[in-house]
Amino acid sequence: MSADPATLPPEPGVAKPDPVLVVDDLVRAFGGLVAVDVEHLEIQRGTITSLIGPNGAGKSTLFNVLSGFDRADRGRWSFDGTPVTGRAAHRLARQGLVRTFQLTRTLSRLTVLDNMKLAATGQRGERLLSALLPPLWLRQERDIERRADELLERFRLDRMRTEYAGTLSGGQRKLLEMARALMVHPTMVLLDEPMAGVNPALTQSLLGHITDLRDEGLTVCFVEHDMDVVMGISDWVVCMAEGRIVAEGPPRAVAENPAVIDAYLGSRHDEAGGEDDAR
Template sequence: MRAELAKLSFEPGVAKPDPLLVVDGVTRAFGGLVAVHVEHLEIERGAITALIGPNGAGKSTLFNVVSGFDRADSGSWTFDGAPVTGRSAHRVARRGLVRTFQLTKTLSRLSVLENMLLAANGQRGERLGLALLPPVWLRQEREIKRRADELLDRFRLSRMRDEYAGTLSGGQRKLLEMARALMVRPTMVMLDEPMAGVNPALTQSLLSHITDLRDEGMTVCFVEHDMDVVMGISDWVVCMAEGEVVAEGPPHAVAKNPAVIDAYLGKQHDEPGTEPDHE
Protein backbone atom coordinates (compact mmCIF):
# COMPACT_ATOMS: atom_id res chain seq x y z
CA MET A 1 0.00 0.00 0.00
CA ARG A 2 2.74 2.47 0.89
CA ALA A 3 4.57 1.74 -2.36
CA GLU A 4 1.43 2.49 -4.39
CA LEU A 5 0.71 5.72 -2.55
CA ALA A 6 4.36 6.80 -2.83
CA LYS A 7 3.90 7.09 -6.61
CA LEU A 8 1.42 9.96 -6.18
CA SER A 9 2.25 13.65 -6.22
CA PHE A 10 2.46 14.96 -2.69
CA GLU A 11 -0.02 17.82 -3.11
CA PRO A 12 -3.08 18.73 -1.03
CA GLY A 13 -6.18 17.14 -2.53
CA VAL A 14 -4.28 14.64 -4.68
CA ALA A 15 -6.47 11.93 -6.27
CA LYS A 16 -5.99 8.45 -4.79
CA PRO A 17 -6.03 5.12 -6.67
CA ASP A 18 -9.10 3.81 -4.79
CA PRO A 19 -10.63 6.44 -2.50
CA LEU A 20 -13.25 5.34 0.02
CA LEU A 21 -14.11 8.76 1.48
CA VAL A 22 -14.13 11.84 -0.77
CA VAL A 23 -14.68 15.35 0.65
CA ASP A 24 -15.45 18.35 -1.57
CA GLY A 25 -15.71 22.01 -0.57
CA VAL A 26 -16.63 21.33 3.05
CA THR A 27 -16.76 24.32 5.38
CA ARG A 28 -17.81 24.66 9.01
CA ALA A 29 -17.76 27.94 10.90
CA PHE A 30 -18.54 28.85 14.49
CA GLY A 31 -19.51 32.48 14.50
CA GLY A 32 -16.70 34.33 12.76
CA LEU A 33 -14.25 31.44 13.10
CA VAL A 34 -13.92 29.16 10.09
CA ALA A 35 -12.94 25.85 11.70
CA VAL A 36 -12.90 23.79 8.50
CA HIS A 37 -12.41 24.78 4.87
CA VAL A 38 -11.39 21.66 2.96
CA GLU A 39 -11.49 22.05 -0.81
CA HIS A 40 -10.82 18.40 -1.67
CA LEU A 41 -9.64 15.39 0.29
CA GLU A 42 -9.59 11.67 -0.52
CA ILE A 43 -8.99 8.87 1.96
CA GLU A 44 -7.55 5.74 0.36
CA ARG A 45 -9.34 2.44 0.84
CA GLY A 46 -7.47 -0.15 2.91
CA ALA A 47 -4.82 2.28 4.18
CA ILE A 48 -3.98 3.91 7.49
CA THR A 49 -4.25 7.67 7.07
CA ALA A 50 -3.06 9.97 9.87
CA LEU A 51 -4.62 13.42 10.22
CA ILE A 52 -2.19 15.77 11.93
CA GLY A 53 -1.92 19.46 12.69
CA PRO A 54 -1.60 21.86 15.61
CA ASN A 55 -4.40 22.35 18.13
CA GLY A 56 -7.32 24.17 16.55
CA ALA A 57 -6.46 23.02 13.04
CA GLY A 58 -9.97 21.62 12.50
CA LYS A 59 -9.19 17.91 12.62
CA SER A 60 -11.87 16.84 15.10
CA THR A 61 -14.41 19.18 13.52
CA LEU A 62 -13.82 17.52 10.15
CA PHE A 63 -14.29 14.13 11.81
CA ASN A 64 -17.54 15.33 13.38
CA VAL A 65 -18.89 16.61 10.07
CA VAL A 66 -18.18 13.62 7.84
CA SER A 67 -19.31 11.11 10.51
CA GLY A 68 -22.65 12.86 11.00
CA PHE A 69 -22.10 14.28 14.47
CA ASP A 70 -22.08 17.86 13.17
CA ARG A 71 -23.45 19.64 10.10
CA ALA A 72 -21.35 21.39 7.47
CA ASP A 73 -22.19 24.92 6.35
CA SER A 74 -21.39 23.94 2.76
CA GLY A 75 -19.86 21.19 0.68
CA SER A 76 -20.47 17.51 0.09
CA TRP A 77 -18.85 14.14 0.71
CA THR A 78 -19.29 10.58 -0.45
CA PHE A 79 -18.50 7.27 1.20
CA ASP A 80 -17.86 4.18 -0.90
CA GLY A 81 -19.30 6.00 -3.90
CA ALA A 82 -22.59 6.95 -2.21
CA PRO A 83 -23.50 10.49 -1.05
CA VAL A 84 -23.71 10.79 2.73
CA THR A 85 -23.79 14.59 3.01
CA GLY A 86 -25.93 15.70 5.94
CA ARG A 87 -26.86 12.19 7.05
CA SER A 88 -27.20 11.56 10.77
CA ALA A 89 -24.48 9.66 12.62
CA HIS A 90 -26.44 6.41 12.91
CA ARG A 91 -27.20 6.39 9.18
CA VAL A 92 -23.55 7.03 8.35
CA ALA A 93 -22.60 4.16 10.67
CA ARG A 94 -25.02 1.87 8.86
CA ARG A 95 -23.16 2.70 5.66
CA GLY A 96 -19.98 1.41 7.29
CA LEU A 97 -18.28 4.57 8.60
CA VAL A 98 -17.85 4.69 12.38
CA ARG A 99 -15.75 6.86 14.66
CA THR A 100 -14.43 7.01 18.21
CA PHE A 101 -13.88 10.07 20.36
CA GLN A 102 -10.92 11.63 22.13
CA LEU A 103 -13.01 11.58 25.32
CA THR A 104 -14.45 8.09 25.51
CA LYS A 105 -18.22 7.67 25.43
CA THR A 106 -18.66 4.50 27.47
CA LEU A 107 -21.91 4.02 29.40
CA SER A 108 -20.35 3.74 32.82
CA ARG A 109 -23.32 2.15 34.65
CA LEU A 110 -23.70 -0.63 32.11
CA SER A 111 -21.41 -3.64 31.96
CA VAL A 112 -18.65 -3.95 29.41
CA LEU A 113 -20.67 -6.60 27.58
CA GLU A 114 -23.82 -4.44 27.60
CA ASN A 115 -21.83 -1.57 26.07
CA MET A 116 -20.82 -3.93 23.27
CA LEU A 117 -24.33 -5.27 22.69
CA LEU A 118 -25.81 -1.78 22.39
CA ALA A 119 -23.53 -1.06 19.41
CA ALA A 120 -24.89 -3.88 17.23
CA ASN A 121 -27.28 -2.57 14.60
CA GLY A 122 -30.40 -4.12 13.10
CA GLN A 123 -31.44 -5.93 16.29
CA ARG A 124 -34.85 -7.47 15.71
CA GLY A 125 -35.70 -7.55 19.40
CA GLU A 126 -35.68 -3.74 19.51
CA ARG A 127 -38.91 -3.62 17.51
CA LEU A 128 -42.03 -3.68 19.65
CA GLY A 129 -43.92 -6.21 17.58
CA LEU A 130 -41.00 -8.63 17.19
CA ALA A 131 -40.00 -8.30 20.85
CA LEU A 132 -43.08 -10.35 21.70
CA LEU A 133 -41.84 -13.19 19.48
CA PRO A 134 -38.61 -14.51 21.06
CA PRO A 135 -38.03 -17.20 18.39
CA VAL A 136 -37.62 -14.39 15.86
CA TRP A 137 -34.77 -12.65 17.65
CA LEU A 138 -33.15 -15.14 20.05
CA ARG A 139 -30.87 -16.65 17.42
CA GLN A 140 -29.68 -13.20 16.32
CA GLU A 141 -29.09 -12.20 19.95
CA ARG A 142 -26.89 -15.25 20.50
CA GLU A 143 -24.88 -14.34 17.40
CA ILE A 144 -24.45 -10.76 18.61
CA LYS A 145 -23.23 -11.96 22.01
CA ARG A 146 -20.82 -14.36 20.31
CA ARG A 147 -19.33 -11.53 18.25
CA ALA A 148 -19.12 -9.28 21.32
CA ASP A 149 -17.23 -11.97 23.24
CA GLU A 150 -14.87 -12.52 20.31
CA LEU A 151 -14.05 -8.83 20.17
CA LEU A 152 -13.62 -8.56 23.94
CA ASP A 153 -11.20 -11.47 23.77
CA ARG A 154 -9.33 -9.87 20.88
CA PHE A 155 -8.94 -6.63 22.83
CA ARG A 156 -8.06 -8.49 26.04
CA LEU A 157 -11.14 -7.30 27.90
CA SER A 158 -12.77 -10.68 28.49
CA ARG A 159 -11.99 -10.67 32.21
CA MET A 160 -13.84 -7.34 32.50
CA ARG A 161 -16.87 -8.64 30.58
CA ASP A 162 -19.35 -8.35 33.45
CA GLU A 163 -17.79 -5.37 35.22
CA TYR A 164 -19.25 -1.87 35.01
CA ALA A 165 -17.62 0.07 32.19
CA GLY A 166 -17.05 2.90 34.67
CA THR A 167 -14.47 0.76 36.50
CA LEU A 168 -12.18 0.54 33.44
CA SER A 169 -8.97 2.53 33.24
CA GLY A 170 -8.62 5.23 30.59
CA GLY A 171 -6.66 2.90 28.32
CA GLN A 172 -9.16 0.09 28.74
CA ARG A 173 -11.98 2.47 27.81
CA LYS A 174 -10.12 3.28 24.60
CA LEU A 175 -9.91 -0.44 23.86
CA LEU A 176 -13.60 -0.88 24.64
CA GLU A 177 -14.58 2.00 22.37
CA MET A 178 -12.55 0.56 19.51
CA ALA A 179 -14.01 -2.91 20.08
CA ARG A 180 -17.52 -1.45 20.26
CA ALA A 181 -17.03 0.37 16.96
CA LEU A 182 -16.23 -2.95 15.30
CA MET A 183 -19.57 -4.44 16.37
CA VAL A 184 -21.20 -2.89 13.29
CA ARG A 185 -18.63 -4.51 10.96
CA PRO A 186 -17.53 -1.16 9.51
CA THR A 187 -15.65 -0.55 6.29
CA MET A 188 -13.83 2.44 7.80
CA VAL A 189 -13.03 3.55 11.34
CA MET A 190 -12.10 7.09 12.34
CA LEU A 191 -10.17 7.30 15.60
CA ASP A 192 -9.88 10.67 17.34
CA GLU A 193 -6.62 10.69 19.32
CA PRO A 194 -6.76 7.00 20.26
CA MET A 195 -3.46 7.20 22.19
CA ALA A 196 -4.35 10.23 24.34
CA GLY A 197 -4.01 9.44 28.05
CA VAL A 198 -2.99 5.82 27.43
CA ASN A 199 -0.02 4.27 29.24
CA PRO A 200 2.89 2.95 27.13
CA ALA A 201 1.94 -0.70 27.50
CA LEU A 202 -1.61 -0.16 26.23
CA THR A 203 -0.32 2.21 23.53
CA GLN A 204 1.57 -0.67 21.96
CA SER A 205 -1.56 -2.82 22.17
CA LEU A 206 -3.66 -0.14 20.46
CA LEU A 207 -1.06 0.32 17.72
CA SER A 208 -1.07 -3.40 17.08
CA HIS A 209 -4.87 -3.43 16.83
CA ILE A 210 -4.86 -0.53 14.36
CA THR A 211 -2.35 -2.18 12.04
CA ASP A 212 -4.27 -5.46 12.33
CA LEU A 213 -7.41 -3.69 11.12
CA ARG A 214 -5.55 -2.39 8.07
CA ASP A 215 -4.09 -5.82 7.39
CA GLU A 216 -7.63 -7.27 7.46
CA GLY A 217 -8.68 -4.83 4.73
CA MET A 218 -10.27 -2.10 6.84
CA THR A 219 -9.66 1.59 6.20
CA VAL A 220 -8.39 3.58 9.19
CA CYS A 221 -8.13 7.35 9.59
CA PHE A 222 -6.89 8.70 12.91
CA VAL A 223 -6.04 12.00 14.54
CA GLU A 224 -2.78 11.91 16.47
CA HIS A 225 -0.25 14.34 17.96
CA ASP A 226 2.49 11.82 18.72
CA MET A 227 4.71 11.95 15.64
CA ASP A 228 6.45 8.70 16.55
CA VAL A 229 3.08 6.96 16.31
CA VAL A 230 2.24 8.73 13.04
CA MET A 231 5.56 7.86 11.44
CA GLY A 232 5.44 4.30 12.69
CA ILE A 233 2.09 3.04 11.41
CA SER A 234 0.74 5.47 8.78
CA ASP A 235 0.60 4.75 5.08
CA TRP A 236 -0.36 8.34 4.31
CA VAL A 237 -0.40 11.58 6.31
CA VAL A 238 -2.66 14.61 5.88
CA CYS A 239 -1.73 17.84 7.66
CA MET A 240 -4.31 20.51 8.47
CA ALA A 241 -3.71 24.07 9.63
CA GLU A 242 -6.31 26.79 10.23
CA GLY A 243 -9.03 24.53 8.86
CA GLU A 244 -7.32 23.74 5.56
CA VAL A 245 -5.35 20.80 4.21
CA VAL A 246 -1.85 22.21 3.73
CA ALA A 247 0.09 19.04 2.93
CA GLU A 248 -0.31 15.35 2.10
CA GLY A 249 2.09 12.52 1.49
CA PRO A 250 3.89 9.51 2.93
CA PRO A 251 5.14 10.00 6.50
CA HIS A 252 8.78 10.68 5.54
CA ALA A 253 7.79 13.29 2.96
CA VAL A 254 5.30 15.10 5.21
CA ALA A 255 7.85 15.29 8.03
CA LYS A 256 10.10 17.41 5.77
CA ASN A 257 7.37 19.45 4.10
CA PRO A 258 7.87 23.21 4.72
CA ALA A 259 4.11 23.75 5.02
CA VAL A 260 3.94 21.21 7.84
CA ILE A 261 6.92 22.74 9.63
CA ASP A 262 5.32 26.17 9.28
CA ALA A 263 2.02 24.86 10.64
CA TYR A 264 3.68 23.65 13.83
CA LEU A 265 6.43 26.22 14.31
CA GLY A 266 5.11 29.32 12.59
CA LYS A 267 6.12 30.89 9.30
CA GLN A 268 8.78 33.09 10.88
CA HIS A 269 10.75 30.26 12.48
CA ASP A 270 13.46 29.97 9.83
CA GLU A 271 13.42 33.31 8.06
CA PRO A 272 16.89 34.88 7.80
CA GLY A 273 17.52 37.84 10.01
CA THR A 274 14.99 36.78 12.63
CA GLU A 275 16.56 37.08 16.04
CA PRO A 276 15.18 35.28 19.10
CA ASP A 277 13.76 37.41 21.88
CA HIS A 278 16.07 37.08 24.92
CA GLU A 279 14.11 39.38 27.19
Protein backbone atom coordinates in the same frame (compact mmCIF):
# COMPACT_ATOMS: atom_id res chain seq x y z
CA MET B 1 -3.86 -2.47 0.75
CA SER B 2 -5.35 -1.61 -2.63
CA ALA B 3 -2.59 0.77 -3.77
CA ASP B 4 0.83 1.94 -2.64
CA PRO B 5 0.44 5.54 -1.41
CA ALA B 6 4.19 6.11 -1.75
CA THR B 7 3.73 6.27 -5.54
CA LEU B 8 1.40 9.29 -5.32
CA PRO B 9 2.60 12.91 -5.51
CA PRO B 10 2.75 14.54 -2.04
CA GLU B 11 0.42 17.47 -2.63
CA PRO B 12 -2.88 18.67 -1.09
CA GLY B 13 -5.97 17.24 -2.76
CA VAL B 14 -4.11 14.58 -4.73
CA ALA B 15 -6.42 12.00 -6.34
CA LYS B 16 -6.20 8.43 -5.04
CA PRO B 17 -6.54 5.25 -7.14
CA ASP B 18 -9.38 3.83 -5.01
CA PRO B 19 -10.71 6.38 -2.52
CA VAL B 20 -13.28 5.21 0.01
CA LEU B 21 -14.03 8.77 1.17
CA VAL B 22 -14.12 11.86 -1.08
CA VAL B 23 -14.71 15.37 0.24
CA ASP B 24 -15.34 18.54 -1.81
CA ASP B 25 -15.70 22.19 -0.76
CA LEU B 26 -16.51 21.39 2.86
CA VAL B 27 -16.88 24.43 5.10
CA ARG B 28 -17.88 24.55 8.78
CA ALA B 29 -17.91 27.88 10.58
CA PHE B 30 -18.82 28.92 14.11
CA GLY B 31 -19.90 32.53 13.94
CA GLY B 32 -17.05 34.40 12.27
CA LEU B 33 -14.54 31.57 12.82
CA VAL B 34 -14.07 29.18 9.91
CA ALA B 35 -13.10 25.93 11.62
CA VAL B 36 -12.91 23.77 8.47
CA ASP B 37 -12.38 24.83 4.86
CA VAL B 38 -11.40 21.72 2.88
CA GLU B 39 -11.34 22.15 -0.89
CA HIS B 40 -10.71 18.50 -1.79
CA LEU B 41 -9.67 15.42 0.15
CA GLU B 42 -9.58 11.73 -0.72
CA ILE B 43 -8.84 8.88 1.68
CA GLN B 44 -7.36 5.82 0.00
CA ARG B 45 -9.11 2.53 0.75
CA GLY B 46 -7.25 0.00 2.89
CA THR B 47 -4.70 2.43 4.33
CA ILE B 48 -3.87 4.09 7.63
CA THR B 49 -4.17 7.86 7.16
CA SER B 50 -3.07 10.19 9.95
CA LEU B 51 -4.63 13.61 10.32
CA ILE B 52 -2.21 15.98 12.03
CA GLY B 53 -2.00 19.68 12.82
CA PRO B 54 -1.78 22.10 15.73
CA ASN B 55 -4.57 22.51 18.27
CA GLY B 56 -7.49 24.33 16.70
CA ALA B 57 -6.60 23.23 13.17
CA GLY B 58 -10.08 21.76 12.63
CA LYS B 59 -9.27 18.06 12.79
CA SER B 60 -11.95 16.98 15.25
CA THR B 61 -14.51 19.28 13.63
CA LEU B 62 -13.81 17.62 10.28
CA PHE B 63 -14.30 14.21 11.93
CA ASN B 64 -17.55 15.37 13.52
CA VAL B 65 -18.97 16.55 10.19
CA LEU B 66 -17.90 13.50 8.18
CA SER B 67 -19.24 11.08 10.81
CA GLY B 68 -22.63 12.78 11.10
CA PHE B 69 -22.20 14.33 14.54
CA ASP B 70 -22.14 17.88 13.16
CA ARG B 71 -23.44 19.64 10.05
CA ALA B 72 -21.43 21.46 7.43
CA ASP B 73 -22.37 24.93 6.24
CA ARG B 74 -21.40 23.97 2.72
CA GLY B 75 -19.89 21.07 0.82
CA ARG B 76 -20.48 17.50 -0.26
CA TRP B 77 -18.84 14.17 0.40
CA SER B 78 -19.29 10.54 -0.55
CA PHE B 79 -18.46 7.28 1.19
CA ASP B 80 -17.76 4.05 -0.65
CA GLY B 81 -19.14 5.57 -3.84
CA THR B 82 -22.40 6.79 -2.28
CA PRO B 83 -23.23 10.47 -1.60
CA VAL B 84 -23.64 10.86 2.18
CA THR B 85 -23.65 14.64 2.64
CA GLY B 86 -25.46 15.53 5.87
CA ARG B 87 -26.36 11.92 6.66
CA ALA B 88 -26.97 11.12 10.34
CA ALA B 89 -24.37 9.22 12.36
CA HIS B 90 -26.50 6.10 12.88
CA ARG B 91 -27.19 5.81 9.15
CA LEU B 92 -23.48 6.20 8.35
CA ALA B 93 -22.67 3.46 10.87
CA ARG B 94 -25.05 1.12 9.07
CA GLN B 95 -23.20 1.90 5.83
CA GLY B 96 -19.86 1.07 7.44
CA LEU B 97 -18.44 4.43 8.56
CA VAL B 98 -17.87 4.56 12.33
CA ARG B 99 -15.80 6.65 14.70
CA THR B 100 -14.44 6.86 18.22
CA PHE B 101 -14.02 9.97 20.35
CA GLN B 102 -11.09 11.66 22.08
CA LEU B 103 -13.13 11.54 25.29
CA THR B 104 -14.52 8.02 25.45
CA ARG B 105 -18.30 7.61 25.49
CA THR B 106 -18.82 4.33 27.29
CA LEU B 107 -22.03 3.75 29.25
CA SER B 108 -20.47 3.46 32.69
CA ARG B 109 -23.45 1.82 34.45
CA LEU B 110 -23.73 -0.97 31.92
CA THR B 111 -21.41 -3.94 31.75
CA VAL B 112 -18.64 -4.14 29.19
CA LEU B 113 -20.59 -6.85 27.34
CA ASP B 114 -23.78 -4.76 27.28
CA ASN B 115 -21.82 -1.79 25.90
CA MET B 116 -20.69 -4.02 23.06
CA LYS B 117 -24.13 -5.47 22.34
CA LEU B 118 -25.74 -2.02 22.19
CA ALA B 119 -23.52 -1.12 19.22
CA ALA B 120 -24.98 -3.84 16.99
CA THR B 121 -27.40 -2.48 14.41
CA GLY B 122 -30.72 -3.86 13.16
CA GLN B 123 -31.60 -5.69 16.36
CA ARG B 124 -35.06 -7.24 16.06
CA GLY B 125 -35.58 -7.24 19.81
CA GLU B 126 -35.54 -3.44 19.84
CA ARG B 127 -38.91 -3.31 18.06
CA LEU B 128 -41.93 -3.30 20.35
CA LEU B 129 -43.93 -6.07 18.70
CA SER B 130 -40.91 -8.28 18.03
CA ALA B 131 -39.76 -7.92 21.63
CA LEU B 132 -42.94 -9.70 22.73
CA LEU B 133 -42.00 -12.75 20.64
CA PRO B 134 -38.54 -14.02 21.74
CA PRO B 135 -38.29 -16.66 18.97
CA LEU B 136 -38.02 -13.77 16.49
CA TRP B 137 -34.86 -12.35 18.03
CA LEU B 138 -33.20 -14.92 20.31
CA ARG B 139 -30.97 -16.40 17.59
CA GLN B 140 -29.84 -12.93 16.50
CA GLU B 141 -29.17 -12.02 20.15
CA ARG B 142 -26.93 -15.07 20.53
CA ASP B 143 -25.06 -14.15 17.33
CA ILE B 144 -24.54 -10.59 18.60
CA GLU B 145 -23.22 -11.83 21.94
CA ARG B 146 -20.89 -14.24 20.15
CA ARG B 147 -19.52 -11.40 18.02
CA ALA B 148 -19.09 -9.24 21.14
CA ASP B 149 -17.20 -11.97 22.97
CA GLU B 150 -14.90 -12.53 19.99
CA LEU B 151 -14.01 -8.85 19.89
CA LEU B 152 -13.56 -8.61 23.67
CA GLU B 153 -11.14 -11.53 23.50
CA ARG B 154 -9.29 -9.92 20.60
CA PHE B 155 -8.87 -6.68 22.57
CA ARG B 156 -8.04 -8.58 25.77
CA LEU B 157 -11.11 -7.34 27.59
CA ASP B 158 -12.84 -10.72 27.89
CA ARG B 159 -12.03 -11.02 31.59
CA MET B 160 -13.84 -7.70 32.11
CA ARG B 161 -17.02 -8.66 30.22
CA THR B 162 -19.28 -8.64 33.31
CA GLU B 163 -17.66 -5.60 34.94
CA TYR B 164 -19.26 -2.18 34.76
CA ALA B 165 -17.65 -0.08 32.04
CA GLY B 166 -17.16 2.72 34.57
CA THR B 167 -14.59 0.60 36.41
CA LEU B 168 -12.26 0.39 33.39
CA SER B 169 -9.08 2.43 33.17
CA GLY B 170 -8.79 5.17 30.55
CA GLY B 171 -6.77 2.92 28.28
CA GLN B 172 -9.22 0.05 28.66
CA ARG B 173 -12.10 2.37 27.75
CA LYS B 174 -10.21 3.30 24.56
CA LEU B 175 -9.92 -0.40 23.75
CA LEU B 176 -13.61 -0.93 24.51
CA GLU B 177 -14.62 1.94 22.26
CA MET B 178 -12.51 0.60 19.40
CA ALA B 179 -13.90 -2.91 19.90
CA ARG B 180 -17.45 -1.54 20.04
CA ALA B 181 -16.94 0.29 16.74
CA LEU B 182 -16.17 -3.03 15.07
CA MET B 183 -19.53 -4.55 16.06
CA VAL B 184 -21.07 -3.21 12.83
CA HIS B 185 -18.40 -4.77 10.55
CA PRO B 186 -17.29 -1.33 9.30
CA THR B 187 -15.48 -0.43 6.11
CA MET B 188 -13.79 2.65 7.60
CA VAL B 189 -12.98 3.71 11.16
CA LEU B 190 -12.29 7.28 12.27
CA LEU B 191 -10.25 7.40 15.49
CA ASP B 192 -10.03 10.74 17.31
CA GLU B 193 -6.77 10.79 19.29
CA PRO B 194 -6.90 7.11 20.29
CA MET B 195 -3.58 7.36 22.19
CA ALA B 196 -4.51 10.39 24.33
CA GLY B 197 -4.16 9.64 28.03
CA VAL B 198 -3.10 6.03 27.45
CA ASN B 199 -0.08 4.53 29.21
CA PRO B 200 2.86 3.31 27.06
CA ALA B 201 1.99 -0.39 27.38
CA LEU B 202 -1.58 0.09 26.18
CA THR B 203 -0.38 2.50 23.49
CA GLN B 204 1.57 -0.31 21.89
CA SER B 205 -1.49 -2.55 22.13
CA LEU B 206 -3.68 0.09 20.44
CA LEU B 207 -1.11 0.60 17.69
CA GLY B 208 -1.06 -3.12 17.06
CA HIS B 209 -4.85 -3.22 16.79
CA ILE B 210 -4.84 -0.29 14.34
CA THR B 211 -2.33 -1.95 12.03
CA ASP B 212 -4.29 -5.21 12.30
CA LEU B 213 -7.42 -3.40 11.08
CA ARG B 214 -5.52 -2.11 8.05
CA ASP B 215 -4.08 -5.56 7.36
CA GLU B 216 -7.62 -6.97 7.42
CA GLY B 217 -8.69 -4.55 4.69
CA LEU B 218 -10.31 -1.78 6.74
CA THR B 219 -9.55 1.87 6.15
CA VAL B 220 -8.35 3.76 9.22
CA CYS B 221 -8.10 7.53 9.59
CA PHE B 222 -6.96 8.90 12.92
CA VAL B 223 -6.09 12.20 14.58
CA GLU B 224 -2.76 12.12 16.38
CA HIS B 225 -0.26 14.61 17.84
CA ASP B 226 2.60 12.22 18.57
CA MET B 227 4.80 12.35 15.48
CA ASP B 228 6.62 9.16 16.47
CA VAL B 229 3.27 7.34 16.32
CA VAL B 230 2.39 9.02 13.02
CA MET B 231 5.72 8.16 11.43
CA GLY B 232 5.60 4.62 12.76
CA ILE B 233 2.29 3.31 11.42
CA SER B 234 0.90 5.73 8.80
CA ASP B 235 0.71 4.99 5.09
CA TRP B 236 -0.36 8.57 4.36
CA VAL B 237 -0.45 11.80 6.37
CA VAL B 238 -2.73 14.83 5.97
CA CYS B 239 -1.78 18.07 7.74
CA MET B 240 -4.35 20.74 8.60
CA ALA B 241 -3.77 24.32 9.75
CA GLU B 242 -6.43 26.96 10.36
CA GLY B 243 -9.06 24.65 8.89
CA ARG B 244 -7.28 24.03 5.60
CA ILE B 245 -5.22 21.13 4.30
CA VAL B 246 -1.70 22.50 3.86
CA ALA B 247 0.09 19.26 2.98
CA GLU B 248 -0.40 15.55 2.46
CA GLY B 249 1.78 12.67 1.43
CA PRO B 250 3.83 9.77 2.81
CA PRO B 251 5.00 10.35 6.40
CA ARG B 252 8.60 11.30 5.61
CA ALA B 253 7.62 13.72 2.85
CA VAL B 254 5.08 15.47 5.10
CA ALA B 255 7.51 15.69 8.02
CA GLU B 256 9.99 17.50 5.76
CA ASN B 257 7.40 19.79 4.17
CA PRO B 258 8.06 23.47 5.05
CA ALA B 259 4.31 24.17 5.40
CA VAL B 260 4.05 21.40 8.00
CA ILE B 261 7.12 22.58 9.85
CA ASP B 262 5.64 26.08 10.02
CA ALA B 263 2.12 24.96 10.94
CA TYR B 264 2.69 21.95 13.16
CA LEU B 265 6.34 21.64 14.12
CA GLY B 266 7.19 25.33 14.06
CA SER B 267 7.57 25.87 17.79
CA ARG B 268 9.76 22.78 18.25
CA HIS B 269 11.76 23.66 15.16
CA ASP B 270 12.37 27.19 16.43
CA GLU B 271 13.34 25.93 19.87
CA ALA B 272 15.80 23.46 18.37
CA GLY B 273 17.27 26.19 16.20
CA GLY B 274 17.58 28.49 19.17
CA GLU B 275 19.47 25.86 21.13
CA ASP B 276 21.86 25.34 18.25
CA ASP B 277 22.43 29.08 17.99
CA ALA B 278 23.10 29.28 21.71
CA ARG B 279 25.81 26.72 21.36
